Amino acid sequence: MIPPPTNIGSKARRSEARARGKLRGIGIANPIEIAGGPVASPNPEFARVEISPAGKIRIHVGSMDSGQGHGTAFRQIIADRLGLDTEDMEIVTGDTHEVPRGTGTFGSRTLAAAGGAIWAAADTIIERLKEHATARLEAHRSEIVFEHGIYRVDGRNRAVSFAQIMAEQAGPVSAETFVSNEGATFPNGCHICEVEVDPETGHVELVAYSVVDDVGHMVNPLLVKGQITGGVAQGLGQALMENAVYDPHSGQLLSATFMDYAMPRAADMPGVEVVGYPVPTRQNPLGVKGAGEAGTVGALSAVMSAVSDALRPFGVRHLDMPVTPDRIWRCLKTQPVKEPSA
CATH class of the missing domain: 3.30.365.10 (Aldehyde oxidase/xanthine dehydrogenase, molybdopterin binding domain)
Structure with missing residues (x-):
């Protein structure tokens, strides 16, 4: 027809x-x-992000993927936030030895809940390494801003990448969160x-x-x-x-x-x-x-x-x-x- x-x-x-x-x-x-409810108190989700000096990343998440492409989206979140290569990332789910808790995938919540937890874990690492960026850039901590994988001195043409700061660490850096969003x-x-x-x-x-x-x-x-x-x-x-x-x-x-x-x-x-x-x-x-x-x-x-x-x-x-x-x-x-x- x-x-x-x-x-x-x-x-x-x-x-x-x-x-x-x-x-x-x-x-x-x-x-x-x-x-991603309930309305005023959404259920929390677990995430742990581990990064090696070589830039290898393991992302542990409490939500399970059943074909929706969670792993692709999770990798993009870290890549956009930290400026690291998605090829060097491993997603770990469903292993209670490595992922001690989690709320799960339901109610169209995963990217907001698990993605938000991954973002929070990445933020913790960013703050933890800010002192190293401060020393490298010879600036006060309050002057340092972080965007898309770059530490820079606000208002000045001095910057260093997250990958460069991470490469100077003596060992892996990790952070884990079990957090809720503001609302549904x-x-x-x-x-x-x-x-x-x-x-x-x-x-x-x-x-x-x-x-x-x-x-x-x-x-x-x-x-x-x-x-x-x-x-x-x-x-x-x-x-x-x-x-x-x-x-x-x-x-x-x-x-x-x-x-x-x-x-x-x-x-x-x-x-x-x-x-x-x-x-x-x-x-x-x-x-x-x-x-x-x-x-x-x-x-x-x-x-x-x-x-x-x-x-x-x-x-x-x-x-x-x-x-x-x-x-x-x-x-x-x-x-x-x-x-x-x-």
């Missing part, structure tokens, strides 16, 4: 779809969620979804999906886009196909494997357009708000609203998730057709 031009209005796209025998609908959602954050955004429904079969096709999200400062925009796109896929699955089915007589679960339980595949997803609108928060030193659930929170209502809008000519006002082809087909066969309102 060749999609209609995107530069025509939604009414024109709806008319073009009807000419092809399809019902087109649009759904808009403005989600906002809490991340509230990532928010806007999701716009367009679908086409085949009234003969009840099949729903996502033809366009756009997201504008404010997840605060984006340490790694590519990871954020991947998180949001994956979240949209999860929301799509719940809205259109994923369902736990039980035998009404025995209570036996009938959709216990992926042979029977439907989930989205690549062919079910349109090219999701994700645009960042970052407004950094003051609740943590990184300015991040959390992105782990952002895609799903908006997708559920955006997809369901789009399907409901497509079925509006049939007088349909409510459908339960998942809106499977069978449910839509049965609904259309029992509703009188109405002309769409202007």
Whole structure:
């Protein structure tokens, strides 16, 4: 199917779809969620940063990575703060001998909580080495400022890198923290979804999906886009196909494997357009708000609203998730057709 031009209005796209025998609908959602709570007293997280004179770094973190790319973001935090090479960094998680405590990964908290703890540990090391920088730069401690891996004398053209100061140390330097952020954050955004429904079969096709999200400062925009796109896929699955089915007589679960339980595949997803609108928060030193659930929170209502809008000519006002082809087909066969309102 060749999609209609995107530069025509939604009414024109709806008319073009009807000419092809399809019902087109649009759904808009403005989600906002809490991340990294509770609101006034977020749970703390553990981090330990160890740096050798040669610049080798071990970052111990209490939060576990299950595919989100935490290690990449953690390395970037240290690289941006201390000016060190990400290739020389090792992430240690899940080992209770080396990581004595931790709160964990949940509630879109990891980059704010664990990232904030890593930042705090790095700050402790920066302050600890400031005396060495003071001697090297022949300045008073109060004159020394630190930015992006450089100690410099405020207002004067004298500076030395963190790596240079670290190389002069007799042995490794380390610091550990178990800290909380100032408060929870509230990532928010806007999701716009367009679908086409085949009234003969009840099949729903996502033809366009756009997201504008404010997840605060984006340490790694590519990871954020991947998180949001994956979240949209999860929301799509719940809205259109994923369902736990039980035998009404025995209570036996009938959709216990992926042979029977439907989930989205690549062919079910349109090219999701994700645009960042970052407004950094003051609740943590990184300015991040959390992105782990952002895609799903908006997708559920955006997809369901789009399907409901497509079925509006049939007088349909409510459908339960998942809106499977069978449910839509049965609904259309029992509703009188109405002309769409202007």
